[in-house]
Amino acid sequence: MSITALDIGTHTIKIVVAKDSRSQAINKAVEIKNKLGLVAPKSDQEALQFAELISNLFHDYKLDQSDVRLSLPEYLVTSKVIDVPVLSDAELASAIGWQAEQSIPIPKNDLILQYQVLEKPNKKAVNATMKVLLVGSRKSLVEKINNVFLNIGIEATLLETQIFSVIRSLDIEANDPETIIVQMGSSSNDIAVVANNMFEFVFNSKTGSSLIDAAISQSFNLDLKQAEEYKINYGLDPNQMEGKLYQVIDPIINNLIIDLQKTMRFFNQNHPEQKIKRIALAGGPAQLKGLVEKISQNLGVEVLIAAPFAKAKGQVPELNQASYSVCMGLITRQL
Ligand SMILES: Nc1ncnc2c1ncn2[C@@H]1O[C@H](COP(=O)(O)OP(=O)(O)OP(=O)(O)O)[C@@H](O)[C@H]1O
Numbered sequence: 497m498s499i500t501a502l503d504i505g506t507h508t509i510k511i512v513v514a515k516d517s518r519s520q521a522i523n524k525a526v527e528i529k530n531k532l533g534l535v536a537p538k539s540d541q542e543a544l545q546f547a548e549l550i551s552n553l554f555h556d557y558k559l560d561q562s563d564v565r566l567s568l569p570e571y572l573v574t575s576k577v578i579d580v581p582v583l584s585d586a587e588l589a590s591a592i593g594w595q596a597e598q599s600i601p602i603p604k605n606d607l608i609l610q611y612q613v614l615e616k617p618n619k620k621a622v623n624a625t626m627k628v629l630l631v632g633s634r635k636s637l638v639e640k641i642n643n644v645f646l647n648i649g650i651e652a653t654l655l656e657t658q659i660f661s662v663i664r665s666l667d668i669e670a671n672d673p674e675t676i677i678v679q680m681g682s683s684s685n686d687i688a689v690v691a692n693n694m695f696e697f698v699f700n701s702k703t704g705s706s707l708i709d710a711a712i713s714q715s716f717n718l719d720l721k722q723a724e725e726y727k728i729n730y731g732l733d734p735n736q737m738e739g740k741l742y743q744v745i746d747p748i749i750n751n752l753i754i755d756l757q758k759t760m761r762f763f764n765q766n767h768p769e770q771k772i773k774r775i776a777l778a779g780g781p782a783q784l785k786g787l788v789e790k791i792s793q794n795l796g797v798e799v800l801i802a803a804p805f806a807k808a809k810g811q812v813p814e815l816n817q818a819s820y821s822v823c824m825g826l827i828t829r830q831l
């Protein structure tokens with residue numbers, strides 16, 4: 497028996513198989529291009545194509561089906577931290593539905609709500625509040641994803657919003673600095689903040705890496721595959737192609753930096769005595785040449801690339817390690 501973690505991205509499907517959640521002993525780590533470009537089926541036709549794709553993956557890579565864990569992209573769920581008066585567990589359980597209605601934009605009959613108390617003051621002081629994390633997902637959508645797997649005989653043991661997997665994979669400790677986590681992808685980026693060892697908020701920014709491919713393709717009249725190769729080979733190197741490539745990529749990265757600046761300001765408004773001190777980048781696009789330097793120069797904070805295999809052993813992949821943060825977070829969750 498082993499754990500199989502799947503991160504189905506619009507560009508690439510990442511799979512990690514590990515012995516168990518504690519040892520982080522890796523049996524297999526693979527990346528496969530997502531030929532469908534979908535992360536969840538919308539129609540019956542797509543569900544069939546999706547099932548075939550997944551079934552082939554399990555067959556081709558001889559994946560263990562006993563403990564299969566899946567991630568949900570942030571743009572299909574809503575995660576929010578709310579402040580509520582200090583309540584007992586039972587009181588919270590009966591009040592949470594109403595609280596969710598106020599802050600989660602998913603109709604009640606389609607909502608799967610999960611919640612977790614993040615912070616609860618010890619004493620019932622006047623005006624004391626506790627922080628509760630709400631995660632809402634669409635029942636109709638989760639069922640569609642689950643059904644694809646059920647149809648090929650697999651019952652997923654875990655479906656988790658990807659940002660929480662990434663945060664777990666970063667192994668953040670109580671005295672670590674206030675950190676922005678950017679889970680980068682081809683279609684979009686999730687930008688989240690963790691401070692005092694606690695999740696603060698997350699939002700989805702449409703500044704995905706495929707925008708760069710499209711811009712290069714258009715500017716240099718290349719097909720998307722060639723454009724992607726230029727991006728990966730040269731990145732933000734101002735010396736390549738007389739600086740012309742840099743001029744195309746730079747404005748797109750500047751939009752990401754604007755989103756990061758907004759995030760820093762928003763956090764600081766809510767915590768005037770605190771500041772973001774660190775940015776952790778995860779996902780394939782985090783590896784863009786020159787990205788770490790550019791962000792740290794612009795924002796004046798430490799920037800690092802996620803190392804999800806830092807504590808792992810066995811068949812750790814040599815390339816693209818930052819792409820596997822979601823998978824490693826799924827693997828290390830104790831069920
Ligand atoms: N070394 C690199 N430099 C720049 N970009 C890279 C590099 N390696 C991979 N990428 C880009 O990363 C993207 C793939 O990353 P990833 O697998 O994290 O995306 P995804 O999960 O499929 O996307 P999404 O989560 O948005 O659906 C592609 O756009 C690819 O071009």
Ligand SMILES: [Mg+2]
Binds near residue numbers: 682
């Ligand atoms: Mg992704």
